[in-house]
Amino acid sequence: SSDRVFNFAAGPATLPENVLQKAQADLVNWRGSGMSVMEMSHRGKEFLSIIQKAESDLRTLLNISEDYAVLFLQGGATTQFAAIPLNICTPDDAVDYIVTGSWGDKAYKEAAKYCKPNVIWSGKSEKYTKIPNFDSLEQNPDAKYLHICANETIHGVEFKDYPTPRNEKTILVADMSSNFCSKPVDVSKFGIIYAGAQKNVGPSGVTIVIIRKDLIGNAQKSTPVMLDYKIHAENNSLYNTPPCYGIYMCGLVFEDLLDQGGLAEVEKKNKKKAEILYDAIDSSNGFYRCPVEKSVRSLMNVPFTLAKPELEAEFVKTAAGEKMVQLKGHRSVGGMRASIYNAMPLAGVEKLVAFMKDFQAKHG
Numbered sequence: 236s237s238d239r240v241f242n243f244a245a246g247p248a249t250l251p252e253n254v255l256q257k258a259q260a261d262l263v264n265w266r267g268s269g270m271s272v273m274e275m276s277h278r279g280k281e282f283l284s285i286i287q288k289a290e291s292d293l294r295t296l297l298n299i300s301e302d303y304a305v306l307f308l309q310g311g312a313t314t315q316f317a318a319i320p321l322n323i324c325t326p327d328d329a330v331d332y333i334v335t336g337s338w339g340d341k342a343y344k345e346a347a348k349y350c351k352p353n354v355i356w357s358g359k360s361e362k363y364t365k366i367p368n369f370d371s372l373e374q375n376p377d378a379k380y381l382h383i384c385a386n387e388t389i390h391g392v393e394f395k396d397y398p399t400p401r402n403e404k405t406i407l408v409a410d411m412s413s414n415f416c417s418k419p420v421d422v423s424k425f426g427i428i429y430a431g432a433q434k435n436v437g438p439s440g441v442t443i444v445i446i447r448k449d450l451i452g453n454a455q456k457s458t459p460v461m462l463d464y465k466i467h468a469e470n471n472s473l474y475n476t477p478p479c480y481g482i483y484m485c486g487l488v489f490e491d492l493l494d495q496g497g498l499a500e501v502e503k504k505n506k507k508k509a510e511i512l513y514d515a516i517d518s519s520n521g522f523y524r525c526p527v528e529k530s531v532r533s534l535m536n537v538p539f540t541l542a543k544p545e546l547e548a549e550f551v552k553t554a555a556g557e558k559m560v561q562l563k564g565h566r567s568v569g570g571m572r573a574s575i576y577n578a579m580p581l582a583g584v585e586k587l588v589a590f591m592k593d594f595q596a597k598h599g
């Protein structure tokens with residue numbers, strides 16, 4: 236509606252307006268149950284139908300086979316930085332990390348508390364603007380897993396395909412927090428995929444873990460019960476009280492993505508949006524600049540700077556005055572960042588591009 240802004244925030248992020256309206260219609264009385272989803276027992280038949288539908292729709296979207304468990308957890312992707320080594324490794328096991336931005340770096344540092352991680356490639360010296368060539372990676376053949384961050388939310392660097400672990404016993408693990416459900420993914424290439432919901436698929440408070448079932452059941456003895464995948468898998472994510480309302484919202488988003496025709500269609504829209512924004516940056520004769528190598532630019536998070544950094548504050552402020560908010564870059568890198576997740580309409584990106592041209596005409 237006309238009083239909503241275009242919200243370019245990195246997460247929590249914009250949600251589809253039709254999903255919010257459905258939630259509003261259901262808020263006080265969900266489908267004649269006489270109560271809100273927030274008030275339901277997580278073990279009652281109403282909520283069970285909600286979580287089961289959410290899981291089954293997600294399985295359809297990503298074509299997830301029965302060899303994988305789908306878990307709806309809490310604690311954010313950050314909790315998974317620890318849960319993964321705790322569930323997959325002994326304290327002495329080696330694992331490999333490819334670090335293409337600050338989230339991969341955080342994941343690596345957390346893992347160092349629970350196993351023996353090694354950074355086999357880091358983009359830090361090039362300010363996290365690249366993805367390595369996979370052939371040149373020196374993978375440890377004994378590594379239990381190879382960890383990547385599929386899309387670096389702050390730096391705007393996205394894997395377009397995925398490395399293959401050198402040893403077939405090594406699993407590929409991916410943090411997909413900021414590009415989850417933005418395109419089709421061959422889940423069978425991964426041992427574990429995990430994602431916080433609050434960028435592409437729902438509100439914060441839900442973390443989704445997709446894990447190959449044979450990897451479950453080997454957690455370190457000291458693993459807190461809340462981090463043990465076996466406990467959650469055996470209890471269908473209902474060992475304790477799950478984030479019920481958030482799971483319900485994710486379910487509505489999954490329905491919406493299916494209604495749009497699934498992830499191949501969603502990817503087409505995301506490509507179109509990203510293309511017009513990167514084009515605007517690249518055709519600005521250096522007025523705007525995106526530091527990321529072209530072939531690995533994120534379709535979700537578009538960081539850019541101004542040749543005249545003194546204009547950045549004005550850019551952000553003037554855009555906000557025109558109902559385009561949250562364009563300031565992450566505090567660690569500065570500049571601007573437009574996050575254009577699934578729920579950002581093409582009209583929002585078109586408006587931003589028109590604004591950028593206008594701003595350049597005034598200040599160029």
Ligand code: PMP
Pocket residue numbers: 246310311312313314338384386387388389410411412413431
């Ligand atoms: N990984 C990535 C790629 C992220 O973007 C974020 C959050 N911005 C996190 C992990 C951390 O997620 P959370 O805040 O849900 O713990």
